[in-house]
Amino acid sequence: MTIPTWITLSRLLGLPFLLYGLHYPTTSSRWVCLVIFLIAASTDWLDGYLARKLNQVTDLGKFLDPLVDKLLILGPLLALIELGQVPAWGVFLILARELAIAGWRVNQTKISGANIWGKFKTVSQILAIALLIAPLPTNWQLYSVIAFWISVAFTLISGIIYVLPPNPSNNEFSQ
Structure with missing residues (x-):
């Protein structure tokens, strides 16, 4: 296994401690x-970054990275449901999108990488979860919930954009 793959798997090591603490x-x-x-x-x-820099992009890494990412996002969100900080149906929307995209990817001959909407999704999910985990004062709780719903919106938008066929008029080679 490569160094980047080990780093990917290391994300899983913190998850049990995170879930226990929550x-x-x-x-x-x-x-x-x-x-x-x-x-x-x-x-x-x-x-x-290391996979590209060290030329160690592998099929195992391409498989594990998104899987571990989803576990890292969904694990804390499930704990936050249990704490009553986020509604289950909001987390279900995130889970449904992730499962739908994973299923859609299985039938694709070429997998496209994350676009800007996918990056917004990831950053918004990380920010929302961080705000929800942090023991912030009561007057910040509304901002945490708003961040959660923004992340749900970006998650759904990025999923729709990911599966839509590319617009040929935006193709730089069609000019």
């Missing part, structure tokens, strides 16, 4: 969970 949340455990989550989320950029 199962019995205290102010200090929430801060610890926030740090774990942000470190794990930052490795998503690192493994991709």
Whole structure:
């Protein structure tokens, strides 16, 4: 296994601690969970960068990276449902999009990479989860929920855009 693949798998190591800390949340455990989550989320950029830089892009890495990303996002969201911070139906929309795109990719001969909407989705999900995990004052809770719904919107928009056929009029080669 390559270094980038090991880094991808390392994201999973923090997940049990994150889920345990959110199962019995205290102010200090929430801060610890926030740090774990942000470190794990930052490795998503690192493994991709190293895979390209070291010329170690592998089929295993292409398979594991999005799978581990989804576990890192959905795990805390499920814990936040249990805490009553986010509604299950909002998390279901995220889960449904992720499953639909994964199923759609199986039938594609060529997999396209993340577009700008996919990047907005990822950043908005990380930001929303970070705000929801952090033990912020009560007056910040509304902003955390708004961030969650923005991430749901970006998740759905990016899914729709991902499966839509490209517009030939936007193709630079058709001029």
